[in-house]
Amino acid sequence: MPINAHPEYIAAEGEYLRAKSVEEKIEKLKKMISYAPSHKGGENLRAQLKTRLKKLLEEKEKSKKSGKSSRTGIKKEDLQAVIIGKSNSGKSSVLTELTNAKAEVSHTHLSTTTPKIGMMNYQGANIQIIENPAIESEYYDKGITNTTDTLIIIINSIQDLKEIETMIGNIQKNKIVLFNKSDLLNLEEKRKISSTLQSKKYNFVLFSSISKEGIELLKEKLFSSFNKIRVYTKEPGKEKSKNPIILKPGATTREVAEKILKGFSEKVKETKIWGPSSKFPGQIVGLNHKLRDLDVVEFKTK
Ligand SMILES: Nc1nc2c(ncn2[C@@H]2O[C@H](COP(=O)(O)OP(=O)(O)O)[C@@H](O)[C@H]2O)c(=O)[nH]1
Ligand SMILES: [Mg+2]
Structure with a gap:
């Protein structure tokens, strides 16, 4: 403890030592700095505190990048799935189809800028489904992708799947590949896509928000993915x-x-x-x- 320390400084130091999260430590440390003695003798102390603050800010930034802490603060339910995909692939349409959520479906790019949450009831079991903003956008939330139980990967082409896999890397999650807009495909195209996905052992569904093809299969696959x-x-x-x-x-x-x-x-x-x-x-x-x-x-x- 510094000589002639302010009582406020001492109180802030106590709070800092008891702080559990990085965010809380940063807040308390800033308070300590503001009450640190301003006279010449306090110079060293102030420098030390500032170095410590810098380290904490770096730590906070790192955990954000690694996706450990989610920005959204969504309360995770027992059974949860996150929808990911490129913009305009049909994420909002699928969320609306599966749940009570009223997500905005639009022709313009990037209409969804924050994760949208819906609840799906499957034979009495409540499943929380979240639409993550477009994977190529700055609004995409890595945190919820990394902490969820099951990923619903929406694609409109096999190429989409390759791109998304490169972006998410090798994460160990239950994955359901949802090939959306199947109403735009003829039988031959559907057969080709199915055989490609099958040969690579994907758990997949051909789906259409318009014709409703695949909706029951998707719900079934979703529930069984949780292994509950x-x-x-x-x-x-x-x-x-x-x-x-x-x-x-x-x-x-x-x-x-x-x-x-x-x-x-x-x-x-x-x-x-x-x-x-x-x-x-x-x-x-x-x-x-x-x-x-x-x-x-x-x-x-x-
Ligand atoms: N033909 C067809 N169009 C679809 C289907 N699902 C979505 N769309 C259209 O694709 C566009 C983007 O849909 P949206 O759900 O907003 O995609 P998001 O950006 O991934 O959330 C909209 O114009 C939708 O009407 C589908 O199953 N078939
Ligand atoms: Mg959307």
Whole structure:
């Protein structure tokens, strides 16, 4: 601590030391600098603080470039997919087709400058879908591409796919290639495109926002890309829940109880199941029973 330090300086230093994020550290450090002693004896200290600030600003810039922190602050849901593609490939049209979002579809380039979010309900499971602005534009957000579960890569030609792959590099994500505007292709062209994508082992869909070709297949592929199971709960004597709980394959009845309420599994007296993992409807199982997609679970409490 410097001699004759301002009480404000001391307070700011404490806040700085407790700061967790780079952004917060920068903010507190700036405050320290503003309260640092201005007399000659404080020169060294001020220089040190400024060097530290410079390093922090560099760190912040680096993490932005690597795409670690997203600019948008979108709250990520359990199941999320991000649509990427070049401008005018049909990203907004696909988002509008799949979700409740009203994205602007337009003939002009770069109509989408911030990520647009929509929700798609697939047999009770909510899937968050985000349209990333055109990949070649300055508005493209690397962060959301890098942190999402599944990428929907929209293309209008095989060449588009090559370009996009070069731009995103070798990222390990579930990928669905969506060849959009299939209404503009004849049968022979469709056959060629399908066989090219198939031979390269892409998970792909031929799609059209106009004829709606491929929409059900896309929804199905999207849900299965997450590799999750849907489990419904029910109360004794009542219908099963409208929305399923989303879990990893092999999840147990205990995990379902804990997802309902933390500590709930300790209160369970009896568990019954219906569906694919049951030997017969209403089978009584323990809390270590492994569940399958579309099972229904009923808990009786003590
Ligand atoms: N023929 C045809 N045109 C489409 C299709 N999907 C989108 N478009 C058109 O392509 C243009 C760009 O669409 P938009 O969804 O705004 O693309 P974005 O820039 O990628 O978001 C618009 O003129 C759309 O009407 C499709 O399946 N078939
Ligand atoms: Mg758009």
